[in-house]
Amino acid sequence: MSVLSVVEISEGKIKKASVEAAFYGSKVAEGLGTDSIAVVLGEASADELATLGQVGVKNVLHANDARFNNFDSKAFAKAVGEAVSASGATVVSISFNQNGKLLAPRLSVRLKAAYVPGAVDLPVFSGASATVKKNVFSGKASAQYQLNTEKKVIAVNPNSLSPVRGTGTASVEAFAPAVTDADFSTVVKSTDKIVGEIPLSEAELVVSAGRGLKGPENWGMIEEMAHLLGAATACSRAVADVDWRPHHEHVGQTGLTIRPNLYVAVGISGAIQHLAGVNGSKVIVVVNTDPEAPFFKAADYGIVGDAFQVVPKMNEEIKKLKSAH
Amino acid sequence: MKILVPIAKVPDTTSKIAFVDNNTKFSPDGVTFIMNPTDEWYALVRAIELKEKQGGEVVVIHVGLADSEQIIRKALAIGADKAVRVDADPTDAYFVAAQIAAHAKTENYDLIIAGKETIDYNSYEVGGMVAELLDLPCVALVQKLDIENGVATIKREIEGGTETVEAKLPLVICAQKELAEARIPNMKGIMGARTKPLAVVPADATEKLTAITSYAVPEKAKECKYVSPDNVAELIRLLHEEAKVI
Incomplete structure (x- = not known):
């Protein structure tokens, strides 16, 4: 058993939203008395990934594979699905950001896991099920989602928790999911990012x-x-x-x-x-x-x-x- | 080109949100239900535009009970050719996605265009789930979609910008703002919608993976602390010392 966080890389750096998802994953792992593992798809330095230890991640599964430098929902869902098997994870934490909003539901179907989109707090476990709070009706109310499957996928609403950084260092382990070129179904032609401004x-x-x-x-x-x-x-x-x-x-x-x-x-x-x-x-x-x-x-x-x-x-x-x- | 558009029924944005049965159920009292805006304004209209340009057929699918007929007829009035209603209460996204995927498997759709999210549960999930169930490529938060010779060129939102990607059909798209301009049904459309086919089919036995056990409404509106426009320094001090955000 473990908790697996999906951590995204942008231009070699861990995305801020993913640091929060990893911190969330570590908190869930702590509550369950198990290990916090992260999976990283795409090229990044081992030094950068080791910093995930600061938010409680023990081990990073790293697919240092340039094909993952661009997000493709089908290939990513397949690769993360393999990481779930490899790590024996029962809970997956993903940021509810642009990519996470698509990756998380795909992954939940792949795992046949109950899924909460946009969690704003940590889950409360009761036997095999867990309850997680999420905002509904555009923030006019909140709802308690009960997740009734053994595996659970939680997409964390950005800025729900403030990650507390410690001094740990995560170990980084090579991870080679069996994803073929045919699984990459989208080709990025161009990006148009506003440079020099904060997204x-x-x-x-x-x-x-x-x-x-x-x-x-x-x-x-x-x-x-x-x-x-x-x-x-x-x-x-x-x-x-x-x-x-x-x-x-x-x-x-x-x-x-x-x-x-x-x-x-x-x-x-x-x-x-x-x-x-x-x-x-x-x-x-x-x-x-x-x-x-x-x-x-x-x-x-x-x-x-x-x-x-x-x-x-x-x-x-x-x-x-x-x-x- | 055959296009499927899943549509959802949601409370109008301005509805009063209230809960009954010890805060376990949404109260529909006095609530006006509408077609989910991103489904209607962007997904459905872009599907109709593509059909108008390249020929084909637009089918809308809705998972819901008989009281949803009004929004289905509206989709037909805007320009969908036919509709399918899966007769079940849509309380779990996986269940809803499974119904849509089951229908899609029996028809060869080139394209499925869903809205990015519903405005009630804000969950961004059904489109991606349908794609995974059908093992199809999927692109979400789509602002632009063009199709030529079976290849889609898609502009999607990323952090701080946009990205243009290409993908081959068949494909699932989750639509958002800018993909199309909302259309208001005209009289001819409204009249025609009455006779367009609406098939009602039973739901399959897919289990529900989630349940909402309770709701809560924020206890009380925040108390705004007013600062005089002649004392802006005080506001900055409060933000720094009290709120500690700057």
Whole structure:
């Protein structure tokens, strides 16, 4: 018996979301009194993978195979399925990120395992079954999912647990799943990544703005705040739809769902569809001229005021704070 | 080209979410049910566009009870050619995926286009499960899909950007925003939908692997701490010292 975490590599580095999934896996293993194992598909250095020991991983199964450098759901599900057999895992932990949202359900079918998509807490075991909390109805409620099979797949909602790093070092073992070239069914032609910016889905701090900013030319102060904080920028649907901001910045029900530690919303009214994408954030700050804006009901801190006056002042104060620390 | 589009029934976004029977059941009281938006706006419409361009047939499949007829007729009014309803309560994703896969095995679909997630359980799971059950390639979070000579060119979301991939048909796609523009059914579509075929079939005996044992609603709205616009320094201090997020 063991707990297996699926760890993704991007450009040779372990993805932040995967560190959390591995930490989650280690916590589950600790609760069950068993080993935390990780599987890594794709090229990476042994030194990088050994750092998984810091979040409690004992052993890493590493398929150091360039074919896995790009994600292919069919090949990945097959390879991880083999890792489950090899490690004797009864619980698999995967990040509920872009790739995990597809890999986890595929894997669950392969293992005929009960699956919880987007767990926000650790499972509670009771005999052969386990119960895991997940958010439902776009964050308006939560549900306890009961997993009624021997094997269980848990996809962990990003930013649900804060990984605590220790000093351990994981051992790394070569892993050669029997995946043939024919199992790779998709071919990557090109990628279009925003360079030099923090990807929104990985960001711990997010600064977002909406129609209250009146025009795309006014985003300079929002970008400045993001830069000062080391935050990503986001926007409401309304401004993405009129092309004031790129679509990949749109958070909300039909856009991206994020759960950063801090979400600063400037000039966004907070319609229910927008809240659905951000209400898992730990701390929400709202700046709006309208005291009746529904966003204030979901906010931890609010300023009723004009963004064009408040935001530059915030930037000044952040500068002071950063220079003092 | 033959395309299958699974559609789900969900509570309208603005519905009040409440639970009954000691918080073990969702309360449908006063709730308006709609076709799941990503299924309708993106998956179904792109399927219809591909059919209009290249010929073929669009079939919608729904796992649900008789009260789902309205959303199935809407899918037909928007432009699907026929519909299948698997007569069962869709309480477990694996069960639902197995019903869809069982139907797909009897027909040779070139393409299955599902929505990325339903807006009730936000689970992103049925499309991937169907793909695994049918041993097909699958690409999720798809924003663009073109098909030429049996090869799909697909743009999908990745962390901080997009990736363009190619895959051969048959294939499963999980659709999201940008894949298509929502269509409103016209009168001709609505009239035509009444006579389009809707087959009702029994569910197979696939077991359910999960169950929801209870629900909870967040206890109380957060209490917002207001700071004066003349005292922005206080907000930054609170974020640093109290919330400890910056």
